[in-house]
Amino acid sequence: MTDFFKGLNQVKFEGSASKNPLAYRHYNKDEIVAGKRMEDHIRPAIAYWHTFAAEGGDPFGGRTFDRPWYDKGMEGARLKADVAFEFFDLLDVPFFCFHDVDIAPEGETLAESNKNVRAIGEIFARKMQSQRTKLLWGTANLFSNRRYMAGAATNPDPEVFAYAAGQVKNVLELTHELGGENYVLWGGREGYETLLNTKLGHEQDQMARFLTLVIEHAKKIGFKGQILIEPKPQEPSKHQYDYDVATVYGFLQRYGLEKEVKCNIEVGHAFLAGHSFEHELAVASSLGMLGSVDANRNDLQSGWDTDQFPNNAGEMALAFYYILKQGGLGQGGFNFDAKVRRQSLDPADLLYGHIGGLDTLARGLKGAAALIEDGEFDTLMDERYAGWNQPGAAAMLKGDRTLEQISDWVLAENINPQPRSGRQEYLENLVNRFV
Amino acid sequence: MTDFFKGLNQVKFEGSASKNPLAYRHYNKDEIVAGKRMEDHIRPAIAYWHTFAAEGGDPFGGRTFDRPWYDKGMEGARLKADVAFEFFDLLDVPFFCFHDVDIAPEGETLAESNKNVRAIGEIFARKMQSQRTKLLWGTANLFSNRRYMAGAATNPDPEVFAYAAGQVKNVLELTHELGGENYVLWGGREGYETLLNTKLGHEQDQMARFLTLVIEHAKKIGFKGQILIEPKPQEPSKHQYDYDVATVYGFLQRYGLEKEVKCNIEVGHAFLAGHSFEHELAVASSLGMLGSVDANRNDLQSGWDTDQFPNNAGEMALAFYYILKQGGLGQGGFNFDAKVRRQSLDPADLLYGHIGGLDTLARGLKGAAALIEDGEFDTLMDERYAGWNQPGAAAMLKGDRTLEQISDWVLAENINPQPRSGRQEYLENLVNRFV
Amino acid sequence: MTDFFKGLNQVKFEGSASKNPLAYRHYNKDEIVAGKRMEDHIRPAIAYWHTFAAEGGDPFGGRTFDRPWYDKGMEGARLKADVAFEFFDLLDVPFFCFHDVDIAPEGETLAESNKNVRAIGEIFARKMQSQRTKLLWGTANLFSNRRYMAGAATNPDPEVFAYAAGQVKNVLELTHELGGENYVLWGGREGYETLLNTKLGHEQDQMARFLTLVIEHAKKIGFKGQILIEPKPQEPSKHQYDYDVATVYGFLQRYGLEKEVKCNIEVGHAFLAGHSFEHELAVASSLGMLGSVDANRNDLQSGWDTDQFPNNAGEMALAFYYILKQGGLGQGGFNFDAKVRRQSLDPADLLYGHIGGLDTLARGLKGAAALIEDGEFDTLMDERYAGWNQPGAAAMLKGDRTLEQISDWVLAENINPQPRSGRQEYLENLVNRFV
Amino acid sequence: MTDFFKGLNQVKFEGSASKNPLAYRHYNKDEIVAGKRMEDHIRPAIAYWHTFAAEGGDPFGGRTFDRPWYDKGMEGARLKADVAFEFFDLLDVPFFCFHDVDIAPEGETLAESNKNVRAIGEIFARKMQSQRTKLLWGTANLFSNRRYMAGAATNPDPEVFAYAAGQVKNVLELTHELGGENYVLWGGREGYETLLNTKLGHEQDQMARFLTLVIEHAKKIGFKGQILIEPKPQEPSKHQYDYDVATVYGFLQRYGLEKEVKCNIEVGHAFLAGHSFEHELAVASSLGMLGSVDANRNDLQSGWDTDQFPNNAGEMALAFYYILKQGGLGQGGFNFDAKVRRQSLDPADLLYGHIGGLDTLARGLKGAAALIEDGEFDTLMDERYAGWNQPGAAAMLKGDRTLEQISDWVLAENINPQPRSGRQEYLENLVNRFV
Ligand SMILES: [Co+2]
Ligand SMILES: [Co+2]
Ligand SMILES: [Co+2]
Ligand SMILES: [Co+2]
Ligand SMILES: [Co+2]
Ligand SMILES: [Co+2]
């Protein structure tokens, strides 16, 4: 037992009347909502990077946090692992996620880096035997090291591609061995700083090849997890190829990979791409691509990725609506890709962030479940499109009418369609009843 | 001869030293650039809507222009056609573009509307025999009438779908008969105002069906033109399905239409989607989807579609770079989807806008041609990716190596890739030599 | 009694369990919150323009609504007034707001326009005797008519300035006679489309002169209402001089008017200016400039003014926090500068929009009152700044120390300040307890 | 002589036909433009921070550059100074700028930090005797150290205020001793991360006090330089108090400081605040606040401060228009607050960036001078406002007419102002003649 969280006890559900800032007010893991335990709906995960590896820096200032494991190599990494599992226990969450470089220091060579990662992986494995927290997903950091400054899979230098492949192989295998339920690829450097030095088509081919290698290796080693791509429009690169869900879908189709991969959708990335979060979920769900969620929020006035904890229950209710309608996230979950602000220096701040986030998710889940149970919302939706169930309309949609036939019908019958109210305000009020 | 442009003469090329505001200073249609007449590279077109049908309104104010053809029904439409062709002649441009509702007033029924459009179409046909201006593309306005408020192809009401089909059939056939080289679909209402009343998947199926009907009818009537989709992220709808080139590509693939359709890329729409114009061209070109261009610019501080005339030669040079590299726009061209500001009341203002736009395009074209002729830019690009031509790298990209083999190689050889300068500033300076 | 709202009854408070879409679920006008009736806190107003004069158009489409008073001149205006007061009664709200051109058609001359406005004003006066709805504010529309395309007060043509003065005089006097509690100036055309034709300094002088004329006339006629400027950054103009609260404050100071004028702050305008709504309120309140609110919301993905009904209770709670802390809005109120979407065609939609908006405001108010009553929030705020109460710090802030003295003290005492947690997540959770 | 720039010679003007990437093509320091040497117009400066202290990191990756002076304490600082002055000489520029922490490592105490800064300052002083490069401005970095995470002058902890005062005193005095012509304050942390823990009014008072201390100390030590505030809307803070020029002006007036301080306007900051660069210059100039410029550009698609080198001559021509019209920048200049991209690893990249930037400024300057010399632009501007020179209009603007008198005049004369074309496209074409 480290003394990092000294004096702090496991966070319990105390109900909405509680004034205890270290209690859950809405997140009650065993409460049944829409036929399932709340925890089994949300499947919340702690992100190792923001919570244990981040230092509070920003582009205009350095480290503000002061953690006992900083600058201590493998010894620090072991202490960090101890603290991490204590934290999982304090919050009583079922999952965590990590990048290789979050958990262990990079070595001089890939071999040494991989060895370091495996050493900590063994510690994880032991801890996971005695604790209930499991691995939601693992991932390789292919963006921080300077070797990746011009891309990993999409680097003009094939050696970088190869190095990245070696790094992913290690993390993918570790993820598999730890029972990880997903493997995520986020391509922060897979894009460009300037088109002036970039062959877009070549880089797309490289990216598709890389992804194919990962999929094939996953199959070969018997990994049953889901492969996920996490879209983001830009930052760190000026433009990233995995801009948003629709773009990822087009890319996957082009290379015949759309059945192999789903999306891990981050709230803030949706916003930065010019979309609402619910939009990205709705699109992904309609394409069979909604795999998992990176829960956070973006500051509405900042043009960069702020990765704040979710605190908008209404936004989360709309998200859970799409998730519940598709029968849940399956192997996916809600990973808190969220960090406390750089002024939030205290260990307790890490708890407050996650508590607030989980309570927000719980409110969203309950709202969505109630909305669906009420039924009016879905009924109104169906009624709006009911015309398409008529035989003539259905035939038209199926492809049994030509343009000419349709036009002839309009002219012959003098069809003059009359607009009906879209009822947006009514629907907004209806949703607000449950939020 | 109307007296609308009384006192104004045909605009001629006078060279960059000219101070005549009604002369071209850079656009010299017969000048040979990169082996082709300038006009044949640019293939400029006048947009009927902005130039003749727009009234200078905005969301906070009504009509500012005062044109003799307003509010005069078919008589006004005929006068407008006369003025339009006089304008084409004044500017000496080879193409124009139109929507059905730009050229003729809507009637009480589709039949009457179509008849009106056809009547003006006959006038166009006659004028086109004696004048050199041809039709770059036609299109149907499926967004202004209130019947389309909730979508045309994607309307919840199948009658609206059918009505739209009838409208497109008429314009597509007219476009064909007038020798139009392309047919464009812009889906301003194909999207949603609120997800709360929207079945995304159903609407996508509708949109694909509609597009298929159009493609099939085009084939049936022998239309040899290119079918084009014009992406735009939003406005008038909150979200439009044809968000950007990558999204359109994914949609087309999903329904097996990616060989049938290309994109008409508008400068301002690229900007509103969070992209540079050259990005959209580069993406489209890499996918074989770069068909045509809507030339304009968006105000850099306004979050809506400002459709101003292009005046940034550097931006246009990057555009022409991609166009020249793919061998030109083929049947496409540069349509000025641009309008004079609502304070630009005078007939002469219509000329100033187009003159400035054409001169900007001419400067861009000449810059791109010079950049390519110089050769260093392309050489540097090739050198940056040269590593991929090595046999081992080529095999890796082709798929002849597994993830394991690649990883083993990195570990065995202790591969440690060294970053090389991306030379962005060097390349920017190089490009600036030609702009 | 018109039949416009036929079958719809007065909206009553039914409590949060109600499923009646035509009932208030949170807005309970007589409920005492923080020592005052809810209605007296909120002072809600209906905006005549969006509710009765708007037609459902947008930049890509025309009128979608179909109201019996359209295109009927003064007869239509009288019918519109009847419907408006029936609507005020249906919603049971205490206030409304109007522009001159909302209530009566413009005539051929200023005299005729003013006469029309006064004729409807007399109808208002009669209705206001028998109904409880009062005038929150009046304003002149100095932006829709083409004469104002290049500005009203800031027009390069002094005749336009004069015409605008004549229009304001009429509305100001009518506002006074109707017992209006405020007079608002929104300068949608007081800005520029392009700097290339604009003398910024000259236009600022014009604007200050115009404002001074209005202030002096208000005093002369004995108007006791508050003069308010409504900031907005852009749209319709590319740039508007009343960009945001801070800009308005600088302008007022420059011309010595900062004691005479306050701000009417619109939610959506704050967002378009790159600020949160609560930021604008906080700034205004700290400057003694927070006078009134235009309640609405902006779509978070649209770059133009969407004027949707508020539906974010959390945002409104932060707003009411600043309002309650300054002792309320005084003569100001919450004007719903919000419109139903153009697809919301039905009379009932007008009710749904306002009901949802009022319920949102009520939740916000109650949340803010509870937050203040709880007290922890304010206590934490005070504690954070408590160091400044120490004598040395207070002296430094008061100006009793020179830079040199302060520096000497730091060097002598080897001052090395230690950062303390900003507790953002804790505070967010605390606020969420009350929302 | 270090070997950092080994093999690179002084950059000379070679004219626009030159293909030498290490020559100026437009910047010809001694060329007379508008009656003055080009260098004396532009007064270009190298920024020590981006050029010598930056490491190529970004929020998702660390150091990419590899400079021999990194991690070497005072010895590194001395080497850095040698390289810096070699660079000034290579580029042949007359000015540089620095923060204290750019030039020397921070110590354990303020005393030690100041001593380090002074030691390097002495080296600068010696070098400046033998080289022609002078100090455009100095500034204190009050944002990178964790002590400033919650603000410097606006910190809730008065000890931080004091520490910052001690730091500024040292840099201000060094700036004075080195003959610096300006002193700049940029308040990256003077703002807030969340309003939830912020007393806006208190922090404004602190900021005004701090600024007053600096002004008084500058006077006391006989500093003749200009005090400059550099506006920026956000980043690193969510909101910064010096949002834009208009906001700074309002703040200065409020505390009676508007005669003491001018603005240093950064291109990219203008963009991030929702303005064009020329807007900020025009506003500042109209208020007598245009003091100096931070030359760079922001990526048009990135929502954060990208600090790229200027490469848009048209934008710079509009900037120089305002500068020339006010008679130049006086003691100010053009500081390249611009950094090579993190992939631009080579020493030569530092040269390419500045060469491209200087050539862009030179083109802009020459364009503006030619525009003014041509005269038509200014003539058209004057003509547009000529109506205000008429006696009646002038009286109205001067305040010799009441609202009532003006209204009476409009009614009596039946004034009906007719709009005139704003000629935006004409003016854009006119400007393009000179760019
Ligand atoms: Co993420
Ligand atoms: Co993120
Ligand atoms: Co277009
Ligand atoms: Co457009
Ligand atoms: Co408003
Ligand atoms: Co608004």
Ligand SMILES: [Co+2]
């Ligand atoms: Co700067």
Ligand SMILES: [Co+2]
């Ligand atoms: Co900057």
